Amino acid sequence: MTPAPTYTLNDGTSLPAIGFGTYPLKGEEAVTAIVSALEVGYRLLDTAVNYGNEAEVGEAIRRSDVPREDIVVTSKLPGRHHGYDDAVASVHESLRALGLERLDLHLIHWPNPSVGRFPEAWRALVDLQKEGLIRSVGVSNFTEAHLQRIIDDTGVTPAVNQIELHPYFPQAGMREADDRLGIRTESWSPLGKRQAPFTEPAVADAARHHDVTPGQVILRWQVQLGCVPVPKSATPERQRANLDVFGFELDEEEMAAITSLGRPDGRLFGGDPDTHEEQ
Numbered sequence: 001m002t003p004a005p006t007y008t009l010n011d012g013t014s015l016p017a018i019g020f021g022t023y024p025l026k027g028e029e030a031v032t033a034i035v036s037a038l039e040v041g042y043r044l045l046d047t048a049v050n051y052g053n054e055a056e057v058g059e060a061i062r063r064s065d066v067p068r069e070d071i072v073v074t075s076k077l078p079g080r081h082h083g084y085d086d087a088v089a090s091v092h093e094s095l096r097a098l099g100l101e102r103l104d105l106h107l108i109h110w111p112n113p114s115v116g117r118f119p120e121a122w123r124a125l126v127d128l129q130k131e132g133l134i135r136s137v138g139v140s141n142f143t144e145a146h147l148q149r150i151i152d153d154t155g156v157t158p159a160v161n162q163i164e165l166h167p168y169f170p171q172a173g174m175r176e177a178d179d180r181l182g183i184r185t186e187s188w189s190p191l192g193k194r195q196a197p198f199t200e201p202a203v204a205d206a207a208r209h210h211d212v213t214p215g216q217v218i219l220r221w222q223v224q225l226g227c228v229p230v231p232k233s234a235t236p237e238r239q240r241a242n243l244d245v246f247g248f249e250l251d252e253e254e255m256a257a258i259t260s261l262g263r264p265d266g267r268l269f270g271g272d273p274d275t276h277e278e279q
């Protein structure tokens with residue numbers, strides 16, 4: 001398998017070009033799946049306070065043979081912890097649950113705009129980065145206006161903006177905004193979750209042409225867009241296939257055909273802790 005390359009983020013740290021999503025894995029199933037993901041070769045893990053599985057992520061890291069320093073551990077600050085002191089306490093609690101001394105990347109999970117305290121949360125993360133408890137600071141589900149607000153406030157640009165991004169919701173505008181600001185885009189639900197467009201001709205034809213799976217075509221499309229997908233799979237075979245997307249290349253027409261699957265109602269809905277109304 002061709003190994004995943006890494007990107008250098010705007011703070012000088014490096015981020016693998018693909019990661020492993022851990023929601024909704026919990027308990028022993030989560031530990032087993034995450035140990036498997038590390039053994040298969042993932043070096044970027046994506047968890048969140050709201051997933052209730054930070055302890056499992058920490059346990060999997062300790063159980064695996066992969067050195068801790070080779071793994072980029074990402075977690076996320078929930079919308080209910082946006083007050084400055086709440087954010088600081090929340091990060092300390094994440095570190096305790098993970099059993100780690102440092103988070104490699106911590107994101108504001110969503111801006112929670114009706115409460116409007118995300119600038120305070122950002123100041124807290126920036127201060128915790130200065131203290132060395134967080135290596136890179138970033139955000140998730142931020143619009144350009146949210147990004148501009150926290151950059152203007154602190155002079156610190158997020159390293160990453162993790163947004164919903166898949167063929168039915170390709171987010172051209174947000175990708176451009178992130179690029180312009182020097183922010184690396186990460187893609188959540190990168191396959192499109194339960195609505196993954198595996199049978200769409202744009203995807204299925206490319207899969208046949210390159211002798212790969214439809215899932216690999218979608219993840220390769222993500223990589224060629226310059227986005228970092230964090231697919232979740234509890235299945236070792238799928239984990240391996242999802243990571244094995246660096247040995248072929250989609251041509252311009254194939255890329256354009258997949259991007260043109262985007263549609264106005266392409267955004268996903270569901271009962272995730274990520275569903276913003278729940279936070």
Ligand SMILES: NC(=O)c1ccc[n+]([C@@H]2O[C@H](COP(=O)([O-])OP(=O)(O)OC[C@H]3O[C@@H](n4cnc5c(N)ncnc54)[C@H](OP(=O)(O)O)[C@@H]3O)[C@@H](O)[C@H]2O)c1
Pocket residue numbers: 020021022023024046047109140141162163187188189190191192193194213215216230231232233234235238241242272274
């Ligand atoms: N920041 C946010 O607001 C936010 C929101 C949602 C998600 N996330 C993050 O993004 C991660 C990924 O998103 P997601 O789990 O919603 O969606 P996803 O990764 O697009 O899809 C996961 C689903 O696809 C299946 N699957 C995985 N690989 C497959 C393959 N090669 N072929 C067929 N099916 C496959 C998985 O089932 P099996 O496990 O059975 O393989 C699972 O049901 C989450 O785990 C979480 O870390 C972040």
